[in-house]
Amino acid sequence: MAAAAALSPLSGALLRRRFPFHHRRRLLAVVAVSPEASAPTPTSSLLPPPSSPRKAYFPKRNEILELTCDGLAFKGKGVCKVDGSNFVLLCDGALPGERLLARVSRIRRGAFAEATKLRTLEPHHDAVDAPCPLATDCGGCKTQSLAYAAQIRHKYLQVRELLVNFGKFDPDELESSDPDSILKPIVPCDEIFRYRNKMEFSFGTKRWMQREWKEEKDEGAVKEEKMEGGGYSLGLHAPGFFDKVLHVEKCLLQSEPADKVKTG
Template sequence: MAAAGAFSPLSGTLLRRRIPLHHHRRFLYIAAAASEAPAPAPTPSQPPPPARPRGKGYFPKKNEILELTCEGLAFKGKGVCKVDGSSFVLLCDGALPGERLVARVRRLRRGAFAEAAKLKTLSPHHDAVEAPCPLAADCGGCKSQSLAYPAQIHHKYVQVRDLLVNFGKFDPRKLESSDSDAVLKPIVPCDEIFRYRNKMEFSFGTKRWMKREWKEEKEEVSKGEEVETDGYSLGLHAPGFFDKVLHVETCFLHSEPADKVLAVVQGSWTDPALGLTPYDVYKHTGFLKHLMIRTGRNVSTGAPEVMVNFVTSCYKPELLVPLVDRITKISEVVSVVNNVNTSVGNTSVGEQEYTLYGKPTITEMLRGLTFQISANSFFQTNTKQADVLYKLIGDSAGLKGDGSEIVLDLFCGTGTIGLTLARSAKHVYGYEVVPEAIADAQKNAQLNGISNATFVQGDLNKINETFGKEFPKPDIIISDPNRPGMHMKLIKWLLEVKAPRIVYVSCNPATCARDLDYLCHGVEEKGLSGCYELKRVIPVDMFPHTPHIECVCLLELC
């Protein structure tokens, strides 16, 4: 159970109550909006504001079309919008702060808030810039391109702060004190806001989908639709749809060599002479499922290395030969592989993998270490900012450097964090549920000559009373869970083992705030007492133009 905030439709204020963990998702957006400061009361010399047409008790109806004003951004990047004169919150995807817009009410959330679909912009938002990508508003991959980057990171910082206050129950005065002891540090921006991704995955589709522009006819806003056009498609899935693919000619997020590969494939694969067909997710026929492009670096020369991965429904390498011949003319391409996924599912991981050209892996450097990356390896998708992130993790861990300390790396993935700390530690123990990631971690340790790291496959959501007995008590624990955060079993174990320091690395500030609350303030319903003090939270922008935020949090034993 965890404390969370919910809006009262009558007062617009935050209500404190305990809610089950599986209900947290319903409150993620609300927490960010709930911390808005109330408008100052008029002084006696000021006249009262004029009456509004809608009172605070206003409640919209489903499919009602409204004029809204966006007042901020909630977690996951949705606009926090209100109707003039009402405190009722509507969350609208694509709305940005300061924008006035027309939207249709889509879902009502038990009186707490509603979700709306943006139909038309009446007046632009604050800090507006022209988005370089013509698909920025439609594909959903980087929908904040039209918001100036300083404004993007400001709103991300505000989201982290509000979630720490409303979910984590931390004192805002300590979070943002004026001296150097402030717990919440300024957000670390990303130096390169385009071309920063080292991996992109595109899908093949049987139809090309494009979003129809909203029209205004006879003073009424018509309902928007996705329209189907003739021709095959290679691109990104339309937001919320597994079967609709937006055709993408170029992407501003991945590297320029990767863009060259995309251009060659786009210009070749629909040639009737090649006999290539996209996979149909309904009929379960067709050959091409996905195109994955990864970019690394040659560790000797620093030159980019590109891996191209074709995911197909069966193994027919002869069909791919013409494409392979064309893309390997690009000098940066050093690897072409074929993942074969024979299931009706449309995932990009195959049951079998075949190397069609060059080597089966590419390499990358991170914090002075070399990592081999296969088609399905997990690796931070923004390499340069990952280097910044890992330095912050190392600084927060505060290893003495004399080789006397035990580090426990939870949710270690391919071992990147633990291996960067191993040279200053006595021993690193890593735990990860994915066996392939453990195998990659062991290979990376061997590749870098690191012998004081042990990686174990295990599910940290299913630990029992024997967990922790196979290694010494840790001096420092690194926890880097996926978006759902840590399971209560692991929280309980952490509170029992009482390691002197925990560095919590989070890709979801909502579940991060919840887990920090548990570790610092305890869990009353479970009879657990908190035993840590939150010393530092550093937000890091890993993915410009998206709503995603990383946080590095330092906790010390009280």
């Protein structure tokens, strides 16, 4: 058949393997009337063009990296990236716009990683002084050093991202001025402190402070745990631990009378 002659041996083999006989007849008929049928098809045209391999960045556990925080994720974790890479590292204590030094603590099946903040290199946007002296140690109010208006804005962005990426909503429709649109502005709190009517505290045999990291020339980063005093503590569990209690004298989440009851 003339149409069959127009095909290279490799093309004919692929045609016989992938298509039944009655489908092959239709395809050959199309090739026969095609103006390109008179020209032999080179074998190389069936193969994908060669491409230079791109090595994707993938961090190693315990590697120390300079990161830039782009936004906030669930539970207030900072969404961080290495310069020139799209690989995401979630880091507690990192806030949008901040450049920081962090240690890779866990890798989540190659999709993303978790990192532990070591120190700040450049401060974040919308920075304010945290009103609680234990804000960096406790973990219950991770964004106290971020202006409240910025907290509201990032909460809005989190909801929008969920609706677009998982709900498959059109971004233009979400941000429409139509009063019946799905995504509404976040309603801020009237009182951002002293609003809770219930708190649960734990007792401990030591007073524990959050882990500190110090750089040394030869050994890199060394972890130290600070214990203050040998007496008992009454407060909140240290972040990630159930056997260590951070002593809390006052908590800005509960009412002032509750603070007086706690301290006696």
